[in-house]
Amino acid sequence: MNVAVLPPFTEEELVRRAMTVAVDALAWPRLQRLGIDLRVRRDDQLDRELSGNKFYKLFFNLAAAHEAGMRQIASFGGAYSNHLHALAAAGRRYGFSTLGLVRGERPAQLSPTLADAEAWGMRLVFLSRSQYRQGADEALMCQLREVYGDFYLVPEGGANLAGARGLLAVGRALEQQLQGEYDQVCLPCGTGTSLAGLAAGLPPGKLAVGISVLKGEGGLCADVAARYRELQSLPGAAGHEAANWRLISGYHGGGYARRLPPALGRFWREFEAETGLLVDPVYTLKLFWAVAQLAEQGYWRRGTRLVVVHTGGLQGRRGFTEFIS
Numbered sequence: 122m123n124v125a126v127l128p129p130f131t132e133e134e135l136v137r138r139a140m141t142v143a144v145d146a147l148a149w150p151r152l153q154r155l156g157i158d159l160r161v162r163r164d165d166q167l168d169r170e171l172s173g174n175k176f177y178k179l180f181f182n183l184a185a186a187h188e189a190g191m192r193q194i195a196s197f198g199g200a201y202s203n204h205l206h207a208l209a210a211a212g213r214r215y216g217f218s219t220l221g222l223v224r225g226e227r228p229a230q231l232s233p234t235l236a237d238a239e240a241w242g243m244r245l246v247f248l249s250r251s252q253y254r255q256g257a258d259e260a261l262m263c264q265l266r267e268v269y270g271d272f273y274l275v276p277e278g279g280a281n282l283a284g285a286r287g288l289l290a291v292g293r294a295l296e297q298q299l300q301g302e303y304d305q306v307c308l309p310c311g312t313g314t315s316l317a318g319l320a321a322g323l324p325p326g327k328l329a330v331g332i333s334v335l336k337g338e339g340g341l342c343a344d345v346a347a348r349y350r351e352l353q354s355l356p357g358a359a360g361h362e363a364a365n366w367r368l369i370s371g372y373h374g375g376g377y378a379r380r381l382p383p384a385l386g387r388f389w390r391e392f393e394a395e396t397g398l399l400v401d402p403v404y405t406l407k408l409f410w411a412v413a414q415l416a417e418q419g420y421w422r423r424g425t426r427l428v429v430v431h432t433g434g435l436q437g438r439r440g441f442t443e444f445i446s
């Protein structure tokens with residue numbers, strides 16, 4: 122049996138990992154013409170199986186499970202969830218059992234995402250849509266614990282304070298890596314947990330810009346604001362006098378839907394051909410799409426030094442091959 126080696130679950134360790142990620146200049150003619158100095162932070166390359174922002178969001182959740190003496194971790198997600206994929210990889214890597222609570226019925230053929238998760242030892246439990254909507258309902262959790270044993274529960278998408286804390290490390294590492302030579306940092310938002318963490322981890326004067334990929338983004342701004350405030354009250358937090366984050370909507374391209382608008386499909390092929398950088402269909406594709414349009418609308422002045430965070434999710438390309446082949 123594999124004896125998993127747990128990393129030291131400290132902020133320093135996470136910043137050290139985050140410092141290993143390359144921050145590369147991106148030659149993208151569309152932005153170069155506009156005088157924008159663009160770099161990409163390659164968190165998609167952090168690890169082969171456990172990469173992107175989901176690694177950071179899981180880090181202190183794994184720590185909490187470990188500290189609670191819990192050997193099993195459960196969480197929620199859909200059939201293409203980057204979060205469940207990362208949780209399964211983390212469980213295998215660090216010796217936790219994992220339980221994936223999946224929306225919908227078990228299909229005849231699992232999505233590539235869930236097939237990986239199951240191959241890595243995650244037990245999949247399929248919940249009806251109404252059960253799924255109840256989320257961490259006590260009666261349901263109790264039932265699940267009776268069947269599968271006790272577990273530490275991580276919310277869908279790793280959207281809790283521990284998750285956001287992990288992203289502080291990205292801001293701190295980036296500042297050291299670039300020695301302050303950048304102005305703004307862009308990333309895609311689902312729950313906004315990563316945006317809150319990144320912003321709070323940047324020093325005063327640096328702005329985090331989140332691009333919402335959701336359709337009904339009603340409460341997202343309030344969620345980010347609440348999480349950001351929570352992070353600000355942690356010991357050792359950088360004191361931001363004014364909120365150093367913005368949330369931009371309108372680039373969801375249909376939300377999480379499995380079909381992309383044709384214009385977005387075309388942009389996908391062109392972007393990858395022009396830059397050689399691979400993106401995922403749900404988050405980073407829309408991130409670069411938004412960045413191109415915002416730049417063309419003059420959202421950034423000429424000379425702005427922009428860092429775009431590639432938050433990973435490339436495993437999700439497998440359900441969308443019709444757009445890129």
Ligand SMILES: *Cc1c(COP(=O)(O)O)cnc(C)c1O
Pocket residue numbers: 173174175203204278280309310311312313314315316401404405432433434435
């Ligand atoms: C989950 C995910 C996001 C969204 O992160 P939030 O913290 O929920 O806003 C962004 N990019 C990728 C690739 C993701 O998998």
